Amino acid sequence: MPAELAASGGDTAASLTLIGTLGGVVITALFGLLTAYFSQRWQYRRTEQEHRLQADRDVRTARRDAYVRYIVAAQRVFDAAMRLYRSNRTAPIDMAEFSRNLPADLVDAVADAETRRVEAHLLAGERVAVALAEYTGWLRGFWPEAASGAGTSTLDSRDENAPYHRLIRAMQAEVSNPLSPSPLD
Numbered sequence: 001m002p003a004e005l006a007a008s009g010g011d012t013a014a015s016l017t018l019i020g021t022l023g024g025v026v027i028t029a030l031f032g033l034l035t036a037y038f039s040q041r042w043q044y045r046r047t048e049q050e051h052r053l054q055a056d057r058d059v060r061t062a063r064r065d066a067y068v069r070y071i072v073a074a075q076r077v078f079d080a081a082m083r084l085y086r087s088n089r090t091a092p093i094d095m096a097e098f099s100r101n102l103p104a105d106l107v108d109a110v111a112d113a114e115t116r117r118v119e120a121h122l123l124a125g126e127r128v129a130v131a132l133a134e135y136t137g138w139l140r141g142f143w144p145e146a147a148s149g150a151g152t153s154t155l156d157s158r159d160e161n162a163p164y165h166r167l168i169r170a171m172q173a174e175v176s177n178p179l180s181p182s183p184l185d
Contacts, residue, residue, distance in 0.1 A: 012095040038163040063123045064175040076109040080145035088149025098148035106147055135163040
């Protein structure tokens with residue numbers, strides 16, 4: 001009997017060792033799978049976040065470039081209108097007559113500004129789109145009056161609430177805020 005007990009105790013110890021080893025392998029494999037799952041999930045979210053941030057940077061860069069091109073083009077319209085105002089103010093031309101015979105440099109400046117306005121509008125967030133529409137309305141009313149020599153009644157460069165200043169503030173806020181709404185969302 002003692003030999004039987006010794007043999008059965010050895011089998012029990014071997015069985016427990018085998019079960020312990022297999023249990024350890026299963027637990028290690030389970031932790032490995034969980035670690036791989038959560039690592040992959042974390043990496044996917046990080047990659048997704050990096051793509052979103054890059055897309056946001058790209059949109060802000062495109063907006064900034066479009067806004068700069070528009071402001072420069074609008075300034076050319078303003079400069080051309082003021083140049084014509086200085087030469088026509090002593091003998092103003094009827095605005096209807098003037099509109100039929102626009103100088104080529106003014107036509108080119110207005111066409112370029114309109115092209116740049118559309119480009120800026122396509123990229124603009126809501127606040128800039130509203131300010132852009134308001135400024136465009138002001139500019140379209142200003143340049144014929146000024147260029148014909150009739151006057152500059154709508155010009156008030158010191159008014160911080162003028163359409164130009166509101167447009168610039170809206171554009172600055174949009175390109176400096178990384179969380180501004182994107183038209184691509």
